[in-house]
Amino acid sequence: MAFLDDVKKFGKNITDKGKDVIEITKLNSQIGAEKDKIKDLYLKIGEAVYKAYSAGEGSAYDELCGQIKEIDAKVVELNAKVLELKNATKCPNCGAEVTKETAFCSKCGAKVNG
Ligand SMILES: [Zn+2]
Numbered sequence: 001m002a003f004l005d006d007v008k009k010f011g012k013n014i015t016d017k018g019k020d021v022i023e024i025t026k027l028n029s030q031i032g033a034e035k036d037k038i039k040d041l042y043l044k045i046g047e048a049v050y051k052a053y054s055a056g057e058g059s060a061y062d063e064l065c066g067q068i069k070e071i072d073a074k075v076v077e078l079n080a081k082v083l084e085l086k087n088a089t090k091c092p093n094c095g096a097e098v099t100k101e102t103a104f105c106s107k108c109g110a111k112v113n114g
Pocket residue numbers: 091092093094095096105106107108109110
């Protein structure tokens with residue numbers, strides 16, 4: 001019964017391939033999780049280096065940290081522009097975004113203007 005054997009083989013191949021696909025998906029998600037761990041560590045390393053730089057402890061990464069500082073300043077500037085366009089300001093107490101007309105912060109109640 002060559003035909004039936006072929007069908008059986010075909011069926012077996014499909015199950016094996018199905019198992020493979022599941023296994024590959026599993027492995028890929030494992031790889032993704034491991035890579036995320038590495039990214040977290042990169043982030044921690046970067047943070048530690050930048051903290052040391054900010055604290056005045058020079059490092060081999062001074063130039064890169066200097067770049068972060070510049071970008072930080074730019075972000076602050078851009079955020080200020082966004083607030084300006086929204087006619088908003090930041091609460092001096094909690095940092096919440098409030099409209100310029102507001103006298104008191106809606107989040108913490110601190111005096112915002114005047
Ligand atoms: Zn506030």
